[in-house]
Amino acid sequence: MTVRSAFTFWKLVFYALCAAGIYSTYLRVTGGLGAVTNLSDQFPWGLWIGFDVLCGVGLAAGGFTLVAAVHIFNLEKYKPVLRPAVLTAFLGYLLVVLGLMFDLGQPQRIWHPLIMWNPHSVMFEVGWCVTLYTTVLFLEFCPAVLEKFRLHTPLRWFHAISVPLMIAGVILSTLHQSSLGSLYLLVPHKLDKLWYTPYMPLFFFTSAVAVGMAMTIFESWHSSKAFGRALEKPILAGLARVLVVVQSTYFAMRLMDLTNRKAWGLLAQSRPETWLFLLELTLIGLPLIFLYQEKVRNNPRALYWSSLLVLFGFITNRMNISLTGIERASGVSYFPKWTEIAVTLFIIALGFSLFRLAVKYLPVFQEPGVEEIGSPRARELRRTIAA
């Protein structure tokens, strides 16, 4: 296939997904949840919560991990991938909110938790985290837009508030990632013993940090393909090193938890849950074998595939907790209706195209300009460098 025909092929896929998504949206709006989902009183949360929300939020975790690394731990080296990670996170959160608009029965009341409080509810915490952190991500991404239009005065304001903003962002996402795990603490009677553990908040957080790195590697690879950019090899190798440490910690904690809960015996039963659980553990453990090898970390293609495994492991885990692990107790079997899948793919397609657009028109992958500092001296310096 030539480059050109490949390009039209993906364009066609994109338009097809949009068409299916828009049609499903029409059905959702006119016919309610019953018309477009296979949800029921026994199985009230499906693909949209399991994938769009649980995975969506996790895959956006690159934003806060890199903000913490670059700005708080002052690891300047990772700066070139910071902005794309923040952009991914920002778009990710916008799409999570979009997904919620499909899933909520009363989407026009999405703001209710802001004024109607119930501090005993994890969902209340989730609602606040989504709102606040999306705002923080918006503010963190603003400088890219301001730089584009050379608006120096507001840029300086952003610089002034950036430190507290970043700290708030890191804390909010820590809370948010872990709170998605806390949601399931309430259902020991529903979630299968293979997955139910009081450590779910910790596990959700740790796996999100790992997947944040994997996501950053994933999108660097893709955008370097798409835009013919040179890959930030040493940076990605460094990220991979952090990734393998975090992922190993996560993997070890999962195994220890199984031991502590004396849950290994459950694996002796041959049921679908067992196989999906083993698949999940394999996908979490396998990339470790690759990523511990230096030659894999320094080989972009191998690194890319290992990161992909991490992503798949993460997604399998979230889908297992939200769907596989709940199904037996619910007493019904659930498989998403085509319209549910169409909406999810539509949202993903939107995400890809928005990311493309932003990268095309905004200084995302450029070294954040020296101008960011905003002082006249810096601008002068920049001009000298440019000349």
Add this chain to the structure above:
Amino acid sequence: MANAILFDSTKCIGCRACEGACAEKNGNPYNDSIAAQEKISAHKLTTIQTKGEKYIRRMCMHCLEPACASACPVGALTKTAAGPVTYDPNKCMGCRYCMTACGFGAPAYEWNARLPLLRKCDMCSERQKAGKPTACTEACPNEATMFGEREAMITLARKRMAENPTGYHARIYGLEEAGGTSVLMISDVPVESLGMPANLAGVTLPALTWRALETIPSLVSVGSVLLGGIYWITHRRAEVAKEEGRKS
């Protein structure tokens, strides 16, 4: 002085008068085909389930520490002092966490409505305020569904058991389940064998999430100080390095 419902499976004759009265009170349709649906749904807030020769009644159990109320982000579900767990349709945003949380499968959703709401038994909260028993109690011809103060219902259950020790399994379902409920059940066999959840004895669900939520204030305060401190140290080091670089 919280009220409760006592359901005595040994006295239930499966006439479904309670279902009909409930439908009427809540403005739901009721006919033979609905009567045959032995499942709680948005148009059937309570149901009698046939289990061989026996009957069991399913409805919201009005837990003393309701998982649904602790789950609801907007506080649309409330445990009232009088006993009922009530629902405020004006607050609900339709996240359905309450449905995920409830161990009794009680909340039902209007799946086919464009802007759906939750439907759930509210133990005739309005009738109670007017001093009346629940509609289902009033309809029951055989004292299988009884209504009164929770203590009185427990006493009544124990009295029936004492009068007929061989006729009853000697345990009241709902004393311990999910931290205690305001619907109590007795039968000649364990009600778990009639389909009541067996995995809720002695578990208070809201406590499980509260343990995690409780840590948020300290996480936020310790976290901010820690991150601020790390920022200060790492950037201080960079500044010092810069200073020294300039000197040399």
